[in-house]
Amino acid sequence: MKLPTPNLYARLLLWFVAANIATLVVSVFVTERFARNAYRGEPDWTAMAEAANRVYIRKGVQGLDEWRERRQLDGIEASLYEGDHNLLHRPTPPIARRALDRLLSEDSVVLRPRPEVLIVAEKVIGSDSIERRLIAVRGPRAPPPRIEHLLMVQLVLSMLVIGALGWWVARSIARPVAAIADATRRMTAGDLATRVGAPWSGRDDELGRLAADFDRMAARIEALIAHERGVLQDVSHELRSPLARLHLLLDLASRSTPEAAATHFTRAEAEITRLDRIIGEALALSRMEADLPGMTLEQVDLAALLQARASAFRIEADTRQIGIALQVADSLPVSGNHGLLERAVDNLLSNAVKFSADGGQILLSLRGEQGQQAVIEIRDHGPGVPESDLGKLFRPFFRGANAARAEGHGLGLAIVERIARAHGGSLSAANAEGGGLRVSLSLPAALSGGLE
Numbered sequence: 001m002k003l004p005t006p007n008l009y010a011r012l013l014l015w016f017v018a019a020n021i022a023t024l025v026v027s028v029f030v031t032e033r034f035a036r037n038a039y040r041g042e043p044d045w046t047a048m049a050e051a052a053n054r055v056y057i058r059k060g061v062q063g064l065d066e067w068r069e070r071r072q073l074d075g076i077e078a079s080l081y082e083g084d085h086n087l088l089h090r091p092t093p094p095i096a097r098r099a100l101d102r103l104l105s106e107d108s109v110v111l112r113p114r115p116e117v118l119i120v121a122e123k124v125i126g127s128d129s130i131e132r133r134l135i136a137v138r139g140p141r142a143p144p145p146r147i148e149h150l151l152m153v154q155l156v157l158s159m160l161v162i163g164a165l166g167w168w169v170a171r172s173i174a175r176p177v178a179a180i181a182d183a184t185r186r187m188t189a190g191d192l193a194t195r196v197g198a199p200w201s202g203r204d205d206e207l208g209r210l211a212a213d214f215d216r217m218a219a220r221i222e223a224l225i226a227h228e229r230g231v232l233q234d235v236s237h238e239l240r241s242p243l244a245r246l247h248l249l250l251d252l253a254s255r256s257t258p259e260a261a262a263t264h265f266t267r268a269e270a271e272i273t274r275l276d277r278i279i280g281e282a283l284a285l286s287r288m289e290a291d292l293p294g295m296t297l298e299q300v301d302l303a304a305l306l307q308a309r310a311s312a313f314r315i316e317a318d319t320r321q322i323g324i325a326l327q328v329a330d331s332l333p334v335s336g337n338h339g340l341l342e343r344a345v346d347n348l349l350s351n352a353v354k355f356s357a358d359g360g361q362i363l364l365s366l367r368g369e370q371g372q373q374a375v376i377e378i379r380d381h382g383p384g385v386p387e388s389d390l391g392k393l394f395r396p397f398f399r400g401a402n403a404a405r406a407e408g409h410g411l412g413l414a415i416v417e418r419i420a421r422a423h424g425g426s427l428s429a430a431n432a433e434g435g436g437l438r439v440s441l442s443l444p445a446a447l448s449g450g451l452e
Contacts, residue, residue, distance in 0.1 A: 049134035355382035
């Protein structure tokens with residue numbers, strides 16, 4: 001099981017504690033070793049005597065001489081005696097004769113002729129059963145370091161350890177922050193394709209999630225601006241023709257008789273109404289594309305909604321003797337906005353009625369799929385759509401080869417597609433067997449128990 005990643009504040013706290021522990025361990029270890037070396041206690045003279053005797057038995061005088069040189073590094077002048085004979089080919093340590101006789105006659109002697117000088121004699125019997133004596137002189141030792149020096153060493157070590165760990169932690173935070181700041185500056189300068197990207201957006205912490213959120217925000221802004229530009233271009237194109245006709249009609253009316261001008265004004269009013277519808281639908285589409293921020297969600301009974309909308313459209317359909325058949329299973333709730341879903345169903349029914357022949361039939365159905373999707377399907381018996389146009393059917397202002405058969409601006413299905421996307425669903429279309437078009441609106445079914 002993957003453990004949750006601590007948040008940034010917890011990680012900083014943990015690193016602070018770890019840095020202090022590491023600093024304490026390193027500084028205590030180093031200063032303790034330093035102090036132990038400076039304040040070392042008395043050597044183990046018996047063990048030293050046994051070591052010298054073993055060296056002499058194994059390696060002779062040459063080995064003993066090398067051993068003596070190593071002891072000199074510790075400030076100890078040592079010799080090994082057999083009887084009163086110095087076994088080393090070096091001068092005897094500077095000891096008074098009377099003191100030397102005592103050292104050679106007793107088993108274990110410790111003399112301190114001066115406070116800073118120590119003379120030791122230790123008797124030892126080795127594996128060859130011969131009695132020998134180690135006589136060692138330790139002179140004055142260097143004064144131990146003052147406590148201020150030890151504290152200075154500990155302070156310097158602490159600063160080095162904390163500095164190294166602090167640099168690493170600061171670098172791990174500063175680099176993603178700098179990457180996000182750079183991406184923000186580039187996006188502010190107009191580069192909408194800017195992304196923070198890997199590896200920062202893949203980090204499992206606050207900064208990684210911030211980078212990932214920035215990338216999603218940038219992608220959304222880029223898509224919205226691209227859409228708005230596309231809609232603006234499409235609206236400009238669609239408005240050009242009615243505006244040109246409106247200009248022509250008003251020009252004709254200004255030069256006509258009052259009776260003829262009235263006809264031109266009537267046609268101009270129709271063009272103005274058409275312009276109003278185009279602008280209204282374009283604005284609606286723009287709101288759909290923005291994923292409807294602040295959209296109020298509620299539990300919507302799709303079965304009841306379809307029954308109500310089918311009844312409303314039967315009035316229009318009856319004028320052309322078009323039948324609307326409804327196939328609805330049990331109540332199937334979804335979480336969504338009732339007004340928007342109602343508009344989506346109205347657009348689908350309106351599109352089906354427009355392209356149905358007089359006396360035709362429309363089938364409106366609702367079914368559930370695997371308990372997770374609610375599918376609204378509307379099937380007409382009109383001319384259908386050329387296969388080459390199916391992929392473009394939900395594009396704003398797109399009107400296919402059959403557009404001349406009915407009025408419209410190519411925005412109805414585009415609005416339905418945006419509503420479906422805003423609810424986490426999808427919209428698809430296909431030509432039905434036997435003619436006509438089948439459009440399916442899929443929406444996530446609401447969890448049992450309704451909305452929280």
